[in-house]
Amino acid sequence: MLRFTDEHEWLRLDGDTATIGITAHAAEQLGDLVYVELPKVGAKLTKGEAAAVVESVKAASDVYAPLSGEVTEVNEAAGSDPASIGGDPQGAGWLYRLKLDDPSDMDALMDEAAYADFAK
Amino acid sequence: MSWGCPMSPNAAGASSPSESISVAPPLAQTPLHAFHLRHGAKMVPFAGYAMPLQYPAGLLQEHRHTRRAAGLFDVSHMGQIVLRPRSGEVAEAARALEAVIPIDVLGLAEGRQRYAFLTDAAGGILDDLMVAHLPGRLVVVVNAANKAADTAHLRATLPDSVAVEPVLGGLIALQGPNAAAALGRLLGHPADLEAMRFMDVREVAIFGAPCLVSRSGYTGEDGFEIAVPAEAAEALAEALIADASVLPVGLGARDSLRLEAGLPLHGADIDPGTSPVEAGLAWAISPVRRSGGARVGGFPGAARILEEITRGPARRRVGLRPEGRAPVRAGAMLFADAAADEAIGHVTSGGFGPSLEAPVAMGFVPAALAAPGTRVFAELRGTRLPLVVSRLPFVPAGFKRG
Numbered sequence: 001m002l003r004f005t006d007e008h009e010w011l012r013l014d015g016d017t018a019t020i021g022i023t024a025h026a027a028e029q030l031g032d033l034v035y036v037e038l039p040k041v042g043a044k045l046t047k048g049e050a051a052a053v054v055e056s057v058k059a060a061s062d063v064y065a066p067l068s069g070e071v072t073e074v075n076e077a078a079g080s081d082p083a084s085i086g087g088d089p090q091g092a093g094w095l096y097r098l099k100l101d102d103p104s105d106m107d108a109l110m111d112e113a114a115y116a117d118f119a120k
Numbered sequence: 121m122s123w124g125c126p127m128s129p130n131a132a133g134a135s136s137p138s139e140s141i142s143v144a145p146p147l148a149q150t151p152l153h154a155f156h157l158r159h160g161a162k163m164v165p166f167a168g169y170a171m172p173l174q175y176p177a178g179l180l181q182e183h184r185h186t187r188r189a190a191g192l193f194d195v196s197h198m199g200q201i202v203l204r205p206r207s208g209e210v211a212e213a214a215r216a217l218e219a220v221i222p223i224d225v226l227g228l229a230e231g232r233q234r235y236a237f238l239t240d241a242a243g244g245i246l247d248d249l250m251v252a253h254l255p256g257r258l259v260v261v262v263n264a265a266n267k268a269a270d271t272a273h274l275r276a277t278l279p280d281s282v283a284v285e286p287v288l289g290g291l292i293a294l295q296g297p298n299a300a301a302a303l304g305r306l307l308g309h310p311a312d313l314e315a316m317r318f319m320d321v322r323e324v325a326i327f328g329a330p331c332l333v334s335r336s337g338y339t340g341e342d343g344f345e346i347a348v349p350a351e352a353a354e355a356l357a358e359a360l361i362a363d364a365s366v367l368p369v370g371l372g373a374r375d376s377l378r379l380e381a382g383l384p385l386h387g388a389d390i391d392p393g394t395s396p397v398e399a400g401l402a403w404a405i406s407p408v409r410r411s412g413g414a415r416v417g418g419f420p421g422a423a424r425i426l427e428e429i430t431r432g433p434a435r436r437r438v439g440l441r442p443e444g445r446a447p448v449r450a451g452a453m454l455f456a457d458a459a460a461d462e463a464i465g466h467v468t469s470g471g472f473g474p475s476l477e478a479p480v481a482m483g484f485v486p487a488a489l490a491a492p493g494t495r496v497f498a499e500l501r502g503t504r505l506p507l508v509v510s511r512l513p514f515v516p517a518g519f520k521r522g
Contacts, residue, residue, distance in 0.1 A: 031372075032180040034472040035445055035479070037501075053501070055447055057179045057472045058372045083180075 003106050004115030005066045010090055016103045017072060019094045022054060022063060025119040027089035030056045033082040038074040039096055045069060047105075052095050054085070067105045069098040150196035151290040151353040159361075159368050166371055167264035169197040174370040182373035183474040186339055187515070190296035191369035192360050195338075199267025200287040200347055201274065203258040207281065213258050216278045217251065222396070222419045224406030228253045233321050233334055235404050237396055238273060243421030243428075244392035245399065246273065248384070252321040252334060259321075259332065261291070261345070263386045290353025295343035295377075297518055298365040303344060306359055318342075318519040326356055338374065340381025341518045379480055380473045382439055382512025388450055389437060389468040389482055395421070397428035398484065400437045400512070405429065435465060436490040439510040440481040440498075446505060447472050447479040448498045454483055455497045458504040464489065467498060473514060480514050481507065 001013040008026035011018040027033075035055040045051050045065035052063040074096045078085050085093035100106070110118060147170040156163060161172035172194065174182060185191055205212040214225040223236040233252035237245045247266040252259045262270045267286070274284045294303055304314060312322055313333065321334040329352035337343040348356050360366050375385070384390045390399045397405075408414050411426050419425075442448050449470045453463040470481030485496060492511050497504040 031174060032178050034180075034474075035447055037446065050501075055472070057183070057376050057474065058173075060447065060449060 001106060002112060003109035004112065004118075005109055006118060007064050007066065008119070009063060009066050010115075011066055011098075011106065011109065013100075013103060013106050017097050017099045018067065018069070018103075018106070019097050020051075020066065021094040022085070022089050023115070023119070024089050027086045027093070030054060030061060030086075031058070032056055033085050035060075036079050036082040036085065036095070038076075038079050039071045041071050041074060043071045045071065045098065054082070054095075063095065065098070066109070067098065067100055068102075069100040071096055072099050073097040148197075150194055151350040152194040152196060152292075152357055155354050155357050155368075156194065161368070161370060164371070167197055169264065171197060172368070172370040174372045175368050177367060179370070179372040179376065180474050182367060182369040183376050185367045186296045186341060186369055186373060186377055187475050188296070189365040189367070190294060190298040190302050190343070190363075191339070191373070192357060192366050193293040193295065193369050193374055194357070195291045195293050195345065196289070196353065197264040198291055199260075199262040199264065199270060200289065200291060201260045201262065201267075201271055202283075202285040202287055203260060203274070203278065204256065204283045204285060205281060206283060208256055210253060210256060210258060213278075213282045214253075216282045217258060217260075218409070218415065219418060220274070220277050220420065221249075221251070222405045222409050222422070222425060223251070224408045224415075225251060225253075225258070226415070227406070227408065230255060231321055233319050233336065235401075237390075237401065237404070238270065239396065239419055239421040239425065240392055241420045242392070243395045243424035245386065245390045245394055245396060245401075246270070246392060248386050248390060248401075250334070250336065252332075254321065254323065254332070259287075259347075265387055287347070289350050290348040290356075292346045292348060292353065292357055292360070293337050293339075293343060294346065294360060294366065295337045295339040295341045295369075296365075297342060299341070299343040300520070302360065302363040302366050305363060316520075318521050327352060327359070329356075331356075335520065338381075338383055339377040340383065340513055340515060341377075342520045373474075375469075376471060376474055379469050379471060379482070380475055380513065380515045381517065382482070382514060384437065384482070385469060394437070394484070395425055395428055395433065397425060398433040398435055398437065402429055432487055435484045435486050437468070437482060438485055438490050438492075439512040439514060440467065440470070440483055440496070440507040441510045441514075442479040442481065442498070443506045443508065445479065446500060448481045448500055448505065448507065452481075452483075452498040452500055454485060454507075455499065455504060456489065458497050458506075460497075464496070475515050482512070485509065 467483040
């Protein structure tokens, strides 16, 4: 299941764990990324709190936790090569995996068509 | 996620892009507005103008291309002001201007320009500028955000015998190691242009339009700034980027280029709260205007500024290299060590330096901590990160001085 937030993040659910990244639209708006700060594995995140930071040359942007849960894995490759995120933000450029407190929270998020309409 | 705050405090969109759209008055357009749209620029509000933030090549490539080849920048938003003595004697305008800037203008030869700043009575920097000596007049180029205030200040302080005339027109910067070759190819290699050195100024006809060309810029590279009549600006810009070595470059890369070059931005690194000596700009204050000089003082804030030249300022603008990968940006507080409670200063500009492939910043620290190699700490998202005080510029300048 692929879902999107109004903060321009995407989540792909596999079991009770969601892989999370920034949308292609967000990556396009930010431009070339030069630095990424990822959460720590094991960190407990509450929906809405700053989970990661992505920085372009011109600005730093917070990436908020779209749902509550525990970080199980981070994308070290993206962390060490931030520029690679822009090339495939909704695939190889994922940021972290979150074991959701309640996977049914996904249902409240936008599907691809709704997000495409939102990001217009 | 939240889009971060771009550019400088001078930007009309200083708080957030959406907010600036709702509250800002309609944006002015430069003579190159259609050029920017045609070449796919992402436009942003800046100092009341719609300006290109970047083109499709993107900020990193635009930055690197300027260092490696040449970049074309629209700087038409900046203020061009002619100071014309009614007597025709430029010395009269020079003498009058010396009453508001601590620079030797009387000694500025025809065909040359100098870096200068307007100071206030407290010794703060109202604006920084370039002043050029042309036949029968001085030409001043000031920051976009300050041009109305500067024009009013000059009108209020210069005598009636010197007319203060804002110029509406295009201003195009061509910057980079290939800039001279590209401009030369376009103009058929005129000898007077080829002979220009750093800070020379020439009146040149380009495609029949009277232009003012200076060999200067804001990137740390060799290059030119070309004042061109508005109606001729677009044709000139198109002709310049038709050269394979020239890429259009937006405000984003202009900011990262000047940051790497250690050049201060008014409204960020310097402002009325900073003195020229604190800001490391005392080099521009001519010996003739200093203690012991023939025309010592006589400019606003002279007492403080001359005192600081003699005794040294309490704090200094320095270059800062974060030891890690995280950019440290304007506003970050600086501390003497990882645990100190009291901030010792703050970062005034900072970001990622594409040519250095590392974060770079500038800020103010107490004079005792201003020596290169000194370690200080910046607070970033609740963590103290180490930075090393570094010499400016971060990248060597490519000016044609010879």
